[in-house]
Amino acid sequence: MKGKLQKSWVLSSLVLMGLTTTLPSVNMVLAETVNETQNTETQDVTMPYDNLLEEPTTDSSDTQQEPTVEEQPTFSLEKEQMIGTIGETTEVVILVDRPTKQVQVTIPQEITIQREELSEGLEVTQMTEEEWSFTAEESTEFRIPVTSETVGVFTIRTENNIDGTIDFLEESTSERNRGKTENNLDDSDQMKRSQDLEENNYEFDEDAEVGIQNVSNWVEFIQAIADVSITTINITSDFETPDNPRQNLTSITGGATTNVTATERFVYMNVRNISRTLVVEGNGHEIDFRSITLCFYDLTATTANPWNITLKDLTIYHGNWYGPLTFNDLGTTNQNASAITYHNITNYGNQLIHSPRSSVRISGKTSSKQMREYTSSFRTWRINATDQTNIYASNLTILEDSEVELETISAGNLDLGEVQTTNNQFKMEKNTTLLATSNGSGGEAEGIPLLVRRGSVEIAEGASATLIPQSSRSAISLRTSNAMLKISENASLSIDSRGTKANANGSIYNVIWMAAGTSLIVENSGELNIQATNMASSPSNIIHVAGNAQFSVGKDAVLDIKSDSTSINQNLIYFASAGSRFTFSDAKRVNLERTSAISGTSMDNGLVRIEGSTGLLDVDVQSVKQWNRGNFEEQPTFSWTPIFNLNLRYTTFTPRIMNVSSIKQEIVETFSANFTTRNVQRVLFERIPDVEVTINPLTGDPSQTNSYRITGTATPKSLVRFSGDPAIPEGTLDSPNTSDDKAFHVMADDNGTYQYDLPAGVRFTSGNEVIAYAFLDGKTDTASTIVEEYTPTFPVPPVDPLEPELEVSPENKPEIPEDQGLLSIDFVSQFNFCTQSISSTDKTYYAQPQRLLNEEGEVIADEGRPNYVQISDRRSDANRVGWEISVIQNTQFTNDNGDELAGAQLRFMNQQLATAQGGSKPSIRTPEEVILIPEQKQILLTADEETGTGTWIYRFGDKESSDKSVALDVPHSSNPTASVYQTKLIWELSSVPENK
Known part of the structure; x- marks a missing residue:
């Protein structure tokens, strides 16, 4: 909270009022100042099959030619x-x-x-x-x-x-030995295009937009896919596959002619060169594929325009273990080039897709939940296999801002990268969420929610993944050397592992298993949370690396590993090679915790284990807490703050402190004597809060407080040291850092503010840089400011309140200090109520208008102006803050005998603002009228950083109302006497920055 820094100019004015038969004038005396349509033509659309191979035809218009000798056979x-x-x-x-x-x-x-x-x-x-x-x-x-x-x-x-x-x-058996019993077309299926057009009445909506085809059933759906001119298939109603999925489609499809529950059937697109970018717009409808998977022969695809299909806003039911659609039957080149996107898809039944080489993308709100038996709008259907993953692919991307939910019956969720491609990876883009639940035991993907056979995993900025593995399986298995599991900035990976994970370590057992040469990176502000419960006495390590690995946790990041295993042989983090390195610095939290009692009495166990004798744990800038074995209390056994430059070399589970430092020698000594990750219940590294410091502007103007006083904010209880100007003396507060022998000047208070004054009579020098350095618990910060140049300023001449572009010489000028600075009161009218008669009734008197002087100093008759106040703000944009002007009536009107005009009120009316320089007006606080109450401050105008710049006229009335805009109300009960009554008004102009 920045303090209110006032630069005030206060003007006091004497108001005189004489009451006799005629009253003397009442004058306002100036006081001293104080510093502180697209149009679419309708056209006929037909179903073109130009890319089908046609039998040769004879144009009936041609004239028949007689053979010259003998007709050749055809x-x-x-x-x-x-x-x-x-x-x-x-x-x-x-x-x-x-x-x-x-x-x-x-x-x-x-x-x-x-x-x-x-x-x-x-x-x-x-x-x-x-x-x-x-x-x-x-x-x-x-x-x-x-x-x-x-x-x-x-x-x-x-x-x-x-x-x-x-x-x-290829052979009908797939890479995973799935049987496809109907891969090849029957001979009877090979029909000519002319027969197909005659048999199948292809009718399209003549009013449809070019490239868009409405479909309401399976036949229309397949026909639209076969038509290369169609780029959008618009689903207009729910439908299912028929009992014979190729009826009326035999010339453009191959494969199954039956549709049987609890089995798999395959229908193949068989039209040449129809691959393209195609959108299937579901419009919230459902398609029940039953046992059918729609497949694509390689002849359908071209490398120049590969298959790129988007299914969107659609509910899918199906029982086939290849999913409702697959590119699995394309050749290697065409499958590598193909892509499928699921946008706002709800999938029930079996696997969403098996397409090992194509790119798979998921967007919007999409889910794939497997069930042994589903009920669509048409029927209840059993799937043909319960051991399938949700997705089997090599390149999977969850697109930005998407939500994905996956659940299996008895398998893992994602099997990625079994086939080597050039772009093997799983990426969750920015701000996506994934919930993957693997049920059962075993099955595809070896029962693992995220099995990465080749490639890397990236959870991008702001994304969040939650994995719930089977009880006996890993959550992540990263099988490729040089692969990376990266949790990006502000992203998170949470694993809720429930079960024993067997009594072994291996690529299917550890919560996270990583091949040799892999790396795990938690970037700044990322999170990796692992909760392993119901492990019983399982010795399975939580994170297990089968060789060298790099494991890093960034600034403000979180690594939280909790295991309730009681096994003496379990490690939370295990590296099988001495070349491994585990590093973090300034992490928000690194928590390694055994939540249950460790069995037995052996000490040969550790939270971290690195084989060999050169594995490294490298930690910097952390607070460290340690709970010895058996301590389950909230209070740790040891606590050290801060710890820097900690290097631990591991010989299996035994760490050796190679280097450590802190701000006090006693911290280093107790840490070196007691810290270990061996045979302890828990170790917690926590972030030491950053230290922050600011310094407010300073000036070379000796009349200003900030010419000798430093103010600003800093982290509460931090020590602050100043440098950069020779006026700053040495500090007097000892440094708590034993490696720093320089003293500090001040400590920030509980609210985070500080103030330091130079010795009496000493001022900062314009142009010097003053640096504030703050320190607390090993964290530091600096801030600086340049002392503002000071040049004495002169008052802005008064201007005409009606024509502010003209300078004038007002009568009865106040005494204005010559050097108010760049924010100044240039002029204030002194109110004169002239000579008035005593009245036996309530009476209102009006101050005479402001009069001007000519070049000879004589009053210009009949040229009265409104009474006014003139304010100038000439500060630079960088140094400008808000200002306000206020007035206080010091006392009630009194005469020389001390008699008061009891109940008299001074009023300002017809308030107006004028300037010759443009810009935004300041605000009038009370627009109707201002009634002064003795001894009470009245704020008249306010301005912020953007308003009130330049010179402004605050006037009471205009040319017509100048003599009726400053009023004095005197009740008859005041009993005035024939004498002069006066009061003093205090005008205050303050530079007041907004509170921040």
Whole structure:
């Protein structure tokens, strides 16, 4: 709280009133001053399938040509799109419109002709690397068995340049040995585009915006995905997958034709080159996928415009363990380039997604809660597996400001990075929240809420993650060397571990398990909180690093580890290599605590353990408390403040103090004799509060208090030392820091303020820098100010109250001090009520207007002005604070005999402000009128840092009302006598900064 620093100029004026048959004038005498539309055209929208391979057509408008000699046979492919599985035979069938003995075919080198499987009588001859000739008895059909060991789409070409493709896919079993029994398309599913258009009545809303398609059922949904011109699918009603999910869709999909509870079924998009950025706008509706997962063959994707699908504002029900949608069937290149975003998605049933190479993003408020059986708006359905994670991917991002909740039946939540990609990571962006609960025992992700097989984890600024692992499993397992678990500034990671964690250490048991070469970083103001309960006698370490590691806790950060295990063999933090380093400085709290009694009598246990003999605990600027074994009281066994430069070298659980310092030698000695992390119940490192100091402006103006007095604020009870100006003498207060022999000048009080005066008669020198240095418990701070230059100032001349741009010479000037500084009262009218008659009734008298003098010093007749006060604020922006002007009527009107005009009141009316310099006006405190009460202060004007700058006229009345704006009310009961009555008004201009 800054003190009120007043710079005041006080003017006292004498008011005279004579009462005889005619009353003498009453004069105001000046006193001394005191320093202290987008428009959219409607167009028809049709379902284009230009990217489907079409059979050649003949334009009916063309004129038929007669063959010149003999018509050549026409070759075609029975199927222009074929699906094969690597390692298995796929048959290419060449059709001829008339019997022929030979056909030539172009077959890529990646495809192998299975000669032993050729039909009897069919012979093959290789002409070039890719050109083959097949010869047989005359036939209209040539069947060519082929295989490939390469995943990809390959082109087959007949001799009259008819093309077809074979898409060779991986084996039907996935990387996690999930069975997909219906991967390949049935032959009957290969229908031509013309048949599809005839069978499936594709009708689109003619009034829909280009690129937006409304859908209300499964068929329309799949058709919209297949239409490359659609960029937004607008769900208009709830729907479910039908019993035959491919009915009316066979030309654009492959896969399952059944839909059975408690099983998995897969439907495959089978339209070439339709990948794109696509938004599925759910509009709050639900889709029940039942047993179906929607998959994408590699032929659907292009590298130039990969799949990027966003599902938003949608409730999803499904029972398939691959989730409602997956990119798992894309080739490696296309899957790496693909992405899916879930925005405001509520997922019930089974896993949200299994897509090991694609990028997965989550935004808005999204949840995935698994359940053995779900009930949608359409039916009750059982899922096909209960041991699935929520997400299986390699690159997962929770986007800024999102809320995510995950829960499993019997598995971990996130399985990340099993497949090596270039961007393996899990990142929670700014201000996100994650609650991940892993139920059951075991299952996918080895039962671990966050299993990171490759890559790093980053919890960004302001984000918050809460992990609740299974009773016998880790919360985080970081498997990759050189990976990082980073908790950023103001972010937090909380782990609520309930259970024994088995009687072992390992990559699935410790609350946090980290591979060798990893690092754990808690940045400034971040938090890592681990609560391990119901551990019984489990020896499983809480944080276990299987080799070298770097573990750091930043300024104002928190590391809180609590375990209720009773095992003598448990460590809260364990490093398997002597090259490890655990560092923190100025942390808010580092708490390592065993909350239950440690079993047995052995002393071979520790809160921290580093194998070898060179592991380092590096601590600086902390308060330290220690509870010896068996002490569960609030009061610690030992307490030391402050502790600096603490270096502990570890030989397993035994720390050796290599270095420590403090402000007093006795603290160093008792700490060195008693501190340890071995065989103790708890060690707590706490932050020593920062010390803060400020110093208020100083001036070289010898008339000002701050020319010799230093004031400011500092942390309560901190010591403050000043330097920088030769006027400052040596301090007199001894330093509590044994390494600092300089004395201090003052101690801040309980409210955090201080004041120090220079010796009598000594002043600061303009332009010098004065430095304030504060110290408490090893923490320090400095602040400084430059002594303001002082140049004597001269009063601002009075100006015309009606035309303030003109200087004037008022009659009856007050005596103004020559050097008021840059905030000044330049002029105050002295009120003259002239000569009045005594009245037997209540009477109001008005002060005469302010009169001006000409160049000869004579009164200018008939040119009265309003009575006024002139104030100037010429301070710089950096030094300007608010000001106020007030007035006090010192006494009631009295005559020379001491008789009072009892009940008389002086009033100011018609208050107005004027300036010739512009700017914001100060505020009139009482706008109607001011009634003076003897001995009571009346504030008239106030200004803040932004108002009242320059020269201001505070006047009573204008040209018309100048003679009726300062009034004196005299009641008849005052019984005036024929004499002169007077009083004194005290005008005070104060520079008053706002309280801060």
